[in-house]
Amino acid sequence: MDGLVVEPERAQLSVLSFGLNNAACVFEGIRVYQGRPFALREHVKRLAESAEMLGMQLPFTTPEVEKAIESTVITAGFSDAYVRPLVWRGDEAIGIDPTGTSIHVAVPVLRWPASIAKSNSPVRLHLSRWTRPAPNMAPVKAKASASYVIGALALDDAKRVGCDDALLLDHNGDVAEATGSNVFIVRNGQLETPPPETFLDGITRRVVIRLAEEEGIPVVVRQLSVDEVAAADEVFLTGTAAEIKPVGSFMQRTYAGERPVTALLAAAYGCLVRESHPLEVK
Numbered sequence: 001m002d003g004l005v006v007e008p009e010r011a012q013l014s015v016l017s018f019g020l021n022n023a024a025c026v027f028e029g030i031r032v033y034q035g036r037p038f039a040l041r042e043h044v045k046r047l048a049e050s051a052e053m054l055g056m057q058l059p060f061t062t063p064e065v066e067k068a069i070e071s072t073v074i075t076a077g078f079s080d081a082y083v084r085p086l087v088w089r090g091d092e093a094i095g096i097d098p099t100g101t102s103i104h105v106a107v108p109v110l111r112w113p114a115s116i117a118k119s120n121s122p123v124r125l126h127l128s129r130w131t132r133p134a135p136n137m138a139p140v141k142a143k144a145s146a147s148y149v150i151g152a153l154a155l156d157d158a159k160r161v162g163c164d165d166a167l168l169l170d171h172n173g174d175v176a177e178a179t180g181s182n183v184f185i186v187r188n189g190q191l192e193t194p195p196p197e198t199f200l201d202g203i204t205r206r207v208v209i210r211l212a213e214e215e216g217i218p219v220v221v222r223q224l225s226v227d228e229v230a231a232a233d234e235v236f237l238t239g240t241a242a243e244i245k246p247v248g249s250f251m252q253r254t255y256a257g258e259r260p261v262t263a264l265l266a267a268a269y270g271c272l273v274r275e276s277h278p279l280e281v282k
C-alpha cells in the first residue's frame, strides 16, 4: 500500500478520503494462477488508463506497479489468488474539487476461494431494468468504482428473482454487458459480441476473440439486440473472475446443454491461463 508491504488489517484509509466520498476510485481485478498473475501488463495498463480518465496520475510507473503486484503475491504465498489493485484520492479535500488531493495505490492480494472454482453451472441471466450510461454521462470505459453502483443494483434485482447475473443494455437499447463480465453469442457457428463503446473492454474478451480466431471461428463485433441474445445458439460471459461462463437461460429461453463453441473456447482459455501462458515476471 503506497509502496509498503502491510498486513491487511493495517491497510486503512481515512473515512474522509475523497475517493470514498466522491467515488474518485478505479480498480482492477487480476487472477493469479499457480503463482503467476495472468495478463498482468494489460491489467496494470488499464488501471493507469482508468485513473487517467478520472484525472488521476499514478504516483508509480506501470512497471513499478507490476513489480509491486508480483512481490505481494510472493509475500502472500498464495498459488491461486485474486489481486484487486486500487487507486483513489486521499482525504485532503472534503468538497468536490479534487485539487491537491494525494493519489493512493494499494494492491490487496486475496486467496482465490476453491468454492468458486467448483461453481461452473450455467448462469441464469436476468434482463436488468438498469442501463449503462451513454459515454457522455460517465467515464464508461474506465473500471471506476462509481460504475459498480449500477452493477450492484442490477445484480441484487437478478438475485431477487432467482437469477445469477443481469444483462445490462446501453442507452440505445442495445446489449452492453453483464454486471462483471462481457457477453458473447454464438449464431450459426459464428461468434458475435458488441463493440466496447459504452462499457469495459474486457481483457478476457480480447483474449477470447484471439483464441476464437486461432481456432478458425469467425468473430463479428457488432451491436446486438435482446432478441438476438434470446435467439442465439449459445451465450457465454467472459471476465477475469468468471473466465468463460455459459449462460443457461435468459428471459423465456433455455439454451441447449451441448454448447460446443463455448466448451471449446473455455478449454482453450483454461489451457492458456493455467498451463502455457508466458511468464510476465521480469
Ligand code: PMP
Pocket: 029, 151, 177, 178, 179, 180, 181, 182, 199, 200, 201, 202, 203, 204, 205, 238, 239, 240, 241
Ligand atoms: N465488465 C465489467 C463491468 C467488469 O467488472 C468486468 C470484470 N473486470 C468485465 C466486463 C470483464 O473484464 P476483464 O475480462 O478484463 O476481467
